Amino acid sequence: MTSYFKRPTEYYRRTRWTYPDTLRVRGSVxxxxxxxxxxxxxxxxxxxxxxxxxxxxxxxxxxxxxxxxxxxxxxxxxxxxxxxxxxxxxxxRKLWSALDVQVRNFSRMLWVGMKETPHPHGVTNGVASTVSLTAATPAANSAPAPAPAPNPPASSSLGAHLFSRNSKSTTPREPAKVNSNATLSEFYHADDHEKILIIKLLLAFAVSVKHHLRQEFGVRYFDLEYLLPEGFVPCAATDRVEIKTQIQDKALGDRYRQYNEEPWDIRAGNEEGQMSLPLEIAYALSLWIIGESRAGRIESSLIGNLLGSINTMTDIFTNMERIVFTPxxxxxxxxxxxxxxxxxxxxxxxxxxxxxxxxxxxxxxxxxxxxxxxxxxxxxxxxxxxxxxDLHMDEFCRDLKRELDYLVNLRNTVPGAHA
Incomplete structure (x- = not known):
C-alpha cells in the first residue's frame, strides 16, 4: 500500500540515487x-x-x-x-489546494455536526452499513444482510433528485470490487451511513472535476462510478457529445452562429439542457443540505458554512474551467x-x-x-x-480519498473524554 505521507520529490520521482537531471529524457522537452x-x-x-x-x-x-x-x-x-x-x-495548483480545503472542511463539519438518531447497530434503513468509502461484503460464513426496505424514510434519503431525477432506464451497475477484510461495524447507524454517502459525493465532486478538466466525460471510470449513489444518472453520463457545425457571421454582430439555430428560450421540459457533472453534484449536495436543515438534523450554525463551501467549490471549478478553456x-x-x-x-x-x-x-x-x-x-x-x-491530480485524488476513508472511521467523541 502506498503511503499517504510523501516528500515533495516523490511526486516527480527524484531522489539522490537516481541519475542526474542532465541525463534525464523522461519528463523533459x-x-x-x-x-x-x-x-x-x-x-x-x-x-x-x-x-x-x-x-x-x-x-x-x-x-x-x-x-x-x-x-x-x-x-x-x-x-x-x-x-x-x-x-x-x-x-x-492553488485552485486545487483550495478545493482540498473545502472538501476537508465540509467533510469534517458534516461528520461532527450532523445530529445522530439511534438505529439498530449495523443496519441502515434496512441495509447493512460499512465503515469505509468502499462497500463492504460480509464474510461467507456470516448471516446474510437484511433485505433493503422498500420505502426508506424521506428524512434519511438524499432527496428525490439524487435517485429519480432522470427517468431514462439504465443498465444496473455491477457490484463493486470490495475488500474481503472489511467488516460490519457495530458503532455505525443510519446517520453515519448517510454521512458516508454525502462524503462519497464530496470525493466524487473532486474526481469529476479532474475528469471534466481532462475532457473525459461520463461516469464510467473506476474512481468515479461507485462514488455516486445508485440511480444517480446525470446528464453528463453520456460519452458522446454532439458538436454542431458553426459558421462565422459578422453581419449579425455575433462571433459564431449555428446552422438552423432556433431562438433561445428557458422553459420546463427542454431536453437540450445540459450541465457538467461537478455542477450537478454541487446541486445535489445543496438539495441535501436544505432538506436536512428543514428537518433539523444539522446544527443550524453549520448550515451557512456548508452552503458556503459548496459555493466556493463551484467558484473553484469555474476558475479551473477558465484556465482550460482559455488557452x-x-x-x-x-x-x-x-x-x-x-x-x-x-x-x-x-x-x-x-x-x-x-x-x-x-x-x-x-x-x-x-x-x-x-x-x-x-x-x-x-x-x-x-x-x-502536469499536476499530479490522480495522486491528489488518492490522498483525498485516504483522508476521507480515515475520517469515516473516527468516533465522534472528544479525545480524553469518557464515552
Missing part, C-alpha cells in the same frame, strides 16, 4: 523539440556545404550585428511565453514559433565566416535552447492534463 533541432541542424549543414564548395558566385554571409538585434526581441517573447504558462500552472491566443503562439524559426534560420549566416563547420553544432545547441523554452511553455500552460509535467 527533448522529444518535443527534437524535430525542430533536426531541421535547423540540417539547414545549417546545407548552407555550410554550399559555402564551402562555392556552389554560388557569392558567399552566404550576413553582418554580425543582426544577431544581437534579433536576440533581444526573441528573448523577450520567450520570457513572456514561459512566465504566462507558469502563472497558469501555479494558479491551477494562450493562437496568433501569439504562431507568431512566436515563426519568430524563433526565422531567428534560427538567419543566425547561421552570421557565423559561417568566423566559425566555419563549427556553426553546425552551435546552431544545434542554440535551437535546442530556444525551442526548449517554447516547448516548456506549451507543456505547462494546461496543468490539468496527463503529461509528466
Amino acid at each position: 527533448i522529444p518535443t523539440v527534437l524535430s525542430d533541432v533536426f531541421i535547423i541542424t540540417i539547414f545549417s549543414t546545407i548552407i555550410q556545404t554550399i559555402n564551402t564548395m562555392r556552389l554560388l558566385p557569392f558567399q552566404l554571409v550576413f553582418p554580425s550585428v543582426i544577431a544581437p538585434a534579433l536576440s533581444v526581441v526573441v528573448g523577450l517573447i520567450l520570457a513572456f511565453r514561459t512566465n504566462t504558462a507558469y502563472d497558469r500552472f501555479w494558479e491551477g 494562450i491566443p493562437l496568433a501569439y503562439s504562431i507568431h512566436l514559433r515563426q519568430v524563433v524559426y526565422l531567428y534560427c534560420l538567419a543566425l547561421p549566416f552570421t557565423f559561417f565566416e568566423i566559425l566555419g563547420w563549427h556553426t553546425i553544432p552551435l546552431m544545434a545547441l542554440v535551437s535546442f535552447t530556444l525551442f526548449g523554452m517554447d516547448g516548456i511553455g506549451t507543456e505547462i500552460e494546461n496543468p490539468f492534463g496527463k503529461d509528466a509535467n
